[in-house]
Amino acid sequence: MIATHDDRSTPRLPKAEMSWEPSSEIDDPRSTPVPYGGMLSEAGIPHISALLKELVELWNGPEEDDYGIARPTKSAFDETVTLLVDTATVLGGRKQIPRGCVSVDSVGGVRVEWVRDQCNVHLAVPASDETESYIFHEFNGNYATEEATPEGLAEWLRRVE
Amino acid sequence: MEPLPNTAIAYRAMAKKGWIDRDANRANPAAFFRRPPPKDADGLSLDIESAASCFVSLKTCHGVASLEVGGIRVLGLDVVPDDVPHATLAGLPRQEEDPAKAEHLAAQLAKLARIVPAEQYATNT
Numbered sequence: 159m160i161a162t163h164d165d166r167s168t169p170r171l172p173k174a175e176m177s178w179e180p181s182s183e184i185d186d187p188r189s190t191p192v193p194y195g196g197m198l199s200e201a202g203i204p205h206i207s208a209l210l211k212e213l214v215e216l217w218n219g220p221e222e223d224d225y226g227i228a229r230p231t232k233s234a235f236d237e238t239v240t241l242l243v244d245t246a247t248v249l250g251g252r253k254q255i256p257r258g259c260v261s262v263d264s265v266g267g268v269r270v271e272w273v274r275d276q277c278n279v280h281l282a283v284p285a286s287d288e289t290e291s292y293i294f295h296e297f298n299g300n301y302a303t304e305e306a307t308p309e310g311l312a313e314w315l316r317r318v319e
Numbered sequence: 320m321e322p323l324p325n326t327a328i329a330y331r332a333m334a335k336k337g338w339i340d341r342d343a344n345r346a347n348p349a350a351f352f353r354r355p356p357p358k359d360a361d362g363l364s365l366d367i368e369s370a371a372s373c374f375v376s377l378k379t380c381h382g383v384a385s386l387e388v389g390g391i392r393v394l395g396l397d398v399v400p401d402d403v404p405h406a407t408l409a410g411l412p413r414q415e416e417d418p419a420k421a422e423h424l425a426a427q428l429a430k431l432a433r434i435v436p437a438e439q440y441a442t443n444t
Contacts, residue, residue, distance in 0.1 A: 261337025294422035
């Protein structure tokens with residue numbers, strides 16, 4: 159059979175025009191920087207979803223308040239999501255991330271605080287990635303800070319009811 | 320000015336929603352950190368007149384916490400009136416100076432604080 163060209167068919171494009179790459183910059187500064195942060199916040203996973211939902215609300219909320227910056231920086235947002243998700247992974251099925259509270263400091267850094275009668279665990283993620291995040295832990299009057307890692311955070315959160 | 324008696328009550332305006340744990344009805348440590356310079360040069364802002372006076376000091380106030388001055392002094396801090404009803408919670412280190420101490424004191428202040436019921440100060444809640 160002799161091949162024929164049908165004028166109704168989709169025109170063939172040169173190979174160069176067929177390639178596509180996503181834009182490297184998302185122009186809308188309001189778009190959720192970490193796609194799965196938004197998905198996880200709606201996933202209904204006890205406590206971590208609530209924390210991420212609060213974080214996404216802060217991201218979508220007002221830029222400023224009476225205290226200063228009200229919205230987390232992209233760096234702080236990304237770092238917080240990554241730390242919480244990786245911590246949940248380390249904890250695995252034996253323990254969930256406990257209920258906590260999320261807030262933004264006056265310059266766009268993120269704080270997650272787990273406060274109980276006998277203990278405190280705080281995660282402090284700075285506004286800029288030039289400074290290290292840290293964990294504060296206080297149990298029975300003994301307190302210290304340490305570099306924030308998923309393993310470290312999981313270790314302390316295991317002790318929080 | 321005369322130092323405040325230990326029984327005096329000072330009020331902290333909750334400038335952010337995340338400063339209050341609504342489920343536990345308590346203030347969070349996040350409410351008790353000094354901002355970077357030049358803000359909060361002498362310490363944290365407090366109101367020593369009333370919860371109502373504290374509430375209207377901000378354009379958007381999410382609540383008011385009360386603290387007893389004597390309890391603050393037990394922590395090694397102090398409440399210094401300046402331009403009444405404004406007073407300063409003095410003695411807190413900045414996070415960048417001493418993160419562990421700043422976090423510990425913030426946690427202790429949060430434990431000391433009591434959330435004032437809104438009906439006691441807000442006229443339009």
